[in-house]
Amino acid sequence: MTQSRAGQDPRTTDRAMPLDPMPAKRTAKSATKNAARGAKGGTKGAAPSKKIPDIVRPYGDTTGDGMVQVSFTLPIPHDKRAEGAALQLAKKMGLEPALLVHAKPMGPDFTFFVVYGSATHLVDLRDVVVVEREFPLLSPTEVNKAVKSRMRRKLVVVGACIGTDAHTVGIDAILNIKGFAGEKGLEYYREIKVVNLGAQVLVPELVARARAEKADAVMVSQVVTQRDAHIHNTTTMSAAFREAYPAGQVPLLVVGGPRFEEGSAPKLGVDRIFGRGTTPGEVASYLVHALATAPARTKEKS
Amino acid sequence: MKPLLDLDPADVRRARTLARKAGRPVVKLAQSHTTVSVERATLRLAGLGGADHDRVPWVNHLVDAVRAEVGLEHGITSPVYDALRRGEAPDLLTLAQKAASGSVQFRLPEGKDATAAAKDARREVSRGIRTIDKQRANRDRLIKRHGDPKQRPWIYLIVATGDIYEDIPQAQNAAREGADIIAVIRSTGQSLLDYVPEGATREGYAGTYATQENFRLMRAALDETSKELGRYIRLTNYASGLCMPEIATLAGLERLDMMLNDSMYGILFRDINPIRTFVDQRFSRQIHARAGIIINTGEDNYLTTADAVEAAHTVTVSQLLNEYFAKEAGLEDWQLGLGHAFEIVPEIPDSFRMELAHALLARQLFPEAPLKWMPPTKHMTGDVFRGYLLDGFFNLVGAMTGQGILLVGMMTEAVVTPFLSDRDLALQNVRYVLNAAGGLTEDFHPPRDGFIQTRARHVLGEAIDLLTKITEEPGKAPLLEAIGDGTFGLMKRPANAGKGLDGVVVRADGYDNPATTLLETGETR
Numbered sequence: 001m002t003q004s005r006a007g008q009d010p011r012t013t014d015r016a017m018p019l020d021p022m023p024a025k026r027t028a029k030s031a032t033k034n035a036a037r038g039a040k041g042g043t044k045g046a047a048p049s050k051k052i053p054d055i056v057r058p059y060g061d062t063t064g065d066g067m068v069q070v071s072f073t074l075p076i077p078h079d080k081r082a083e084g085a086a087l088q089l090a091k092k093m094g095l096e097p098a099l100l101v102h103a104k105p106m107g108p109d110f111t112f113f114v115v116y117g118s119a120t121h122l123v124d125l126r127d128v129v130v131v132e133r134e135f136p137l138l139s140p141t142e143v144n145k146a147v148k149s150r151m152r153r154k155l156v157v158v159g160a161c162i163g164t165d166a167h168t169v170g171i172d173a174i175l176n177i178k179g180f181a182g183e184k185g186l187e188y189y190r191e192i193k194v195v196n197l198g199a200q201v202l203v204p205e206l207v208a209r210a211r212a213e214k215a216d217a218v219m220v221s222q223v224v225t226q227r228d229a230h231i232h233n234t235t236t237m238s239a240a241f242r243e244a245y246p247a248g249q250v251p252l253l254v255v256g257g258p259r260f261e262e263g264s265a266p267k268l269g270v271d272r273i274f275g276r277g278t279t280p281g282e283v284a285s286y287l288v289h290a291l292a293t294a295p296a297r298t299k300e301k302s
Numbered sequence: 303m304k305p306l307l308d309l310d311p312a313d314v315r316r317a318r319t320l321a322r323k324a325g326r327p328v329v330k331l332a333q334s335h336t337t338v339s340v341e342r343a344t345l346r347l348a349g350l351g352g353a354d355h356d357r358v359p360w361v362n363h364l365v366d367a368v369r370a371e372v373g374l375e376h377g378i379t380s381p382v383y384d385a386l387r388r389g390e391a392p393d394l395l396t397l398a399q400k401a402a403s404g405s406v407q408f409r410l411p412e413g414k415d416a417t418a419a420a421k422d423a424r425r426e427v428s429r430g431i432r433t434i435d436k437q438r439a440n441r442d443r444l445i446k447r448h449g450d451p452k453q454r455p456w457i458y459l460i461v462a463t464g465d466i467y468e469d470i471p472q473a474q475n476a477a478r479e480g481a482d483i484i485a486v487i488r489s490t491g492q493s494l495l496d497y498v499p500e501g502a503t504r505e506g507y508a509g510t511y512a513t514q515e516n517f518r519l520m521r522a523a524l525d526e527t528s529k530e531l532g533r534y535i536r537l538t539n540y541a542s543g544l545c546m547p548e549i550a551t552l553a554g555l556e557r558l559d560m561m562l563n564d565s566m567y568g569i570l571f572r573d574i575n576p577i578r579t580f581v582d583q584r585f586s587r588q589i590h591a592r593a594g595i596i597i598n599t600g601e602d603n604y605l606t607t608a609d610a611v612e613a614a615h616t617v618t619v620s621q622l623l624n625e626y627f628a629k630e631a632g633l634e635d636w637q638l639g640l641g642h643a644f645e646i647v648p649e650i651p652d653s654f655r656m657e658l659a660h661a662l663l664a665r666q667l668f669p670e671a672p673l674k675w676m677p678p679t680k681h682m683t684g685d686v687f688r689g690y691l692l693d694g695f696f697n698l699v700g701a702m703t704g705q706g707i708l709l710v711g712m713m714t715e716a717v718v719t720p721f722l723s724d725r726d727l728a729l730q731n732v733r734y735v736l737n738a739a740g741g742l743t744e745d746f747h748p749p750r751d752g753f754i755q756t757r758a759r760h761v762l763g764e765a766i767d768l769l770t771k772i773t774e775e776p777g778k779a780p781l782l783e784a785i786g787d788g789t790f791g792l793m794k795r796p797a798n799a800g801k802g803l804d805g806v807v808v809r810a811d812g813y814d815n816p817a818t819t820l821l822e823t824g825e826t827r
Contacts, residue, residue, distance in 0.1 A: 199573070
């Protein structure tokens, strides 16, 4: 399992495509525009509003055709009735007319389908809610400079995969010098001290180490999501920190993983959640934003 | 297959010599220590199974009790069979139960008592060894009856639901769809458990617990499927983590066919104590050798945590070390499923040519080993269409370089646990490539000083440099020093730290372990 290298790039283009009512040449333009806006990319307020309608449909090869493609399996043998069943499902999913382009038996009991069809649903862009990045992106030099001038010491980060999770890919991508998506990990930042505890660390062990290292931030990666393990582990972790530290002195708690719900940080008792495709630079910028711009936040309140 | 790369035979010899030089002191260390898990495995061979109502296995109770009273320096069997001779309990299970409640007195027998206890121990432990021998003969018989897969590479598919009763139909379906080998991934928590769970299990995280009963159930189901399909379906699990020797033993007893078993994986990626790992591993490999089990090593891990171009030579170094440790433990070439993986960043120029070069290098360094070729995971982005193409290229390298075991890549890697249809599409991909390009080995001869040959030689050179650096470390066991100072993958793993360290015991002069003796001499009684 791994995080997506291309994770953030397609997002800008994907967004630009359906937003654009007119053919390709302007699509490319607005994609660059979106990318150039960086932190504010593709938000509802700042969009180049006059060209984009509020209501859009999927784009196949003509504006307004609504064409989408889906594939699925039904637990029935392949015959005429199975194909009819696939079309019935497509219709109930809002595809009309639906075109069954491929049906293939998979063993005696299952059939695999590919269906193309025009989606009858409309997307109202005014109802789309986006969680925005609340901090500016900084370069490693800027991060180092900010930490040095505002904290006057190294920023200490303790990271681990907790509970049963043994997938260190995520935490390693962010912390190890090797980094991710062409960006060096936090170990590379001169003003950040990284303690990476690795896989399957027990929560008490993490708390103890965070205290011993006087951690400013604790970073936890959760990849395994079976039976909501990532949710349980995260809430256990945040509860343990709240218990072990005096109120207001808990280090910044940061969780990363591909399957966390956007905006669920408060519910899980952590300060920030990062999803798939997050790069070390984004995390470093966030740490500066949360710790080095407001030094009072964790250390002097209470 | 004719050698496709012009490697200097002197370089190849040098690489092996260095691996031996790095490995030998570690073997010496393994021979002078034992671990709680080795001793528990010995009791399992003697027939002690089951667990108390809290699911703590009886082997754990008995080993802990003996250790607390007389220590494990002399091995578990002397005090245990001495206690049985003295009538502390009528049998091993009752003894373990009584020991758990603290009502048995253990002592270290001496003189005649010691000889008699050793004789009893050897008789009982040899029953387990003979069961392993019998299971190996059963496998040979079934392979003869049902046949091996028609094609190479063998097709390796993973199931992992967490529930053994869900795994079974999935595994049977996968075999019907074309899998030759079924791997049941373990629950992620298991490698750090210092006991083997008991019984059939229905819940696990991202995998199913390795237990003796789960092994038995799955093997029985696949025996039925083998019969149905006229093809012997092999079963794979994981002999790794803190209970490596016990799980290897259970695999031998229940006729598993392949086991993941890497010499350094647990140390580097699970932070298990290095000595614990090497001791446990030697025992588990001796069991695998005896049981006719093919081991799979985990070199893919070096590439998923580091850059696959920069770290290409660490794969070669690990393969050479794995080969040395495996052969030292008695495994033969056909049992060495040495691993490597297709993990180079697809965007860099010539990535495919480099993959070919690396795969050919492994093929040529280990011509008799059934290499295990593992699919891209790091660069699977969620764009399933691109992922399907990458897997196609991965399959092509497998076909062009004569790999022995092909782990089937899923286009939904890193997205969801594979859908039924994902597996079907993945197998279509494999079949298409093998069918369309399987014969390409015949036409494909990279030119002498072309890109591929040069790249392969370069990687071998880097591997030799790294091995040289390792063997030049100070101290009694330079490999341990190298592991300790972060030579591998930036992870520093000192020999006096890590999980499971408290389960390591230095052997005393009179140490006796009938299992080790039988495994090393090849005797059956």
